[in-house]
Amino acid sequence: MRLEEYWEKRDFEKTREPKGNEKTGRGNIYVIQKHQATHLHYDLRLEMDGVLKSWAVPKTPPPESGVKRLAVQVEDHPVDYADFEGAIPEGQYGAGTVEIWDKGQYVLKNRKENKLVFEIKGHKLKGVYCLVRFKGKKNWLFFKTKKIHGNPREHINILLSKEQPAFFKLKKSLRNPREQLAVLAFYLKKPSSKHLQISLSEALHYRNN
Numbered sequence: 001m002r003l004e005e006y007w008e009k010r011d012f013e014k015t016r017e018p019k020g021n022e023k024t025g026r027g028n029i030y031v032i033q034k035h036q037a038t039h040l041h042y043d044l045r046l047e048m049d050g051v052l053k054s055w056a057v058p059k060t061p062p063p064e065s066g067v068k069r070l071a072v073q074v075e076d077h078p079v080d081y082a083d084f085e086g087a088i089p090e091g092q093y094g095a096g097t098v099e100i101w102d103k104g105q106y107v108l109k110n111r112k113e114n115k116l117v118f119e120i121k122g123h124k125l126k127g128v129y130c131l132v133r134f135k136g137k138k139n140w141l142f143f144k145t146k147k148i149h150g151n152p153r154e155h156i157n158i159l160l161s162k163e164q165p166a167f168f169k170l171k172k173s174l175r176n177p178r179e180q181l182a183v184l185a186f187y188l189k190k191p192s193s194k195h196l197q198i199s200l201s202e203a204l205h206y207r208n209n
Helices: 004-008 079-083 152-159 165-171 177-188 200-208
Strands: 029-036 040-048 051-057 068-077 086-088 096-112 115-121 126-135 139-144
Antiparallel strands (some): 040 051, 086 096
């Protein structure tokens, strides 16, 4: 079961954390809990597959695009944990204080083995975010995406004034203007400009779709 690791790490006669069980049905809870343990960090949790998929984020989660945070995947938590606040006793796993930093719902946009794209509807965080696995099984990057403003074709025409043979070779195989713009951003090595409102990480995201 997905919660076995969670249960094994805790003595529920000593900690007030919920033991919980896997839920049936589909939910869309989003929560970030500020956890003052040995080191302060933020626990990002998304309700999926009857549990809360969880990542420990060592630094403050980014409210704006352009900032990437390491997010280390940890054991699944029960859905009931989304409401937990309080103290975890000394000697218990994760000893320290837990408080809800942000909470709301999310809408899943894309789910793959190494990438999650989802819209957060919280109080502090709002917008489309990505989790991208980048090293090993547990290390992910957590960041807010940027939007392409205006007509993507216009941006492409502007940027094509800079001849990029590699882009022309790929252009015919790309499915839509946004993909063309993203890949062009990658080849231009320009995370952003007055003509191009897109990050390099997003270019790679679109390129790999």
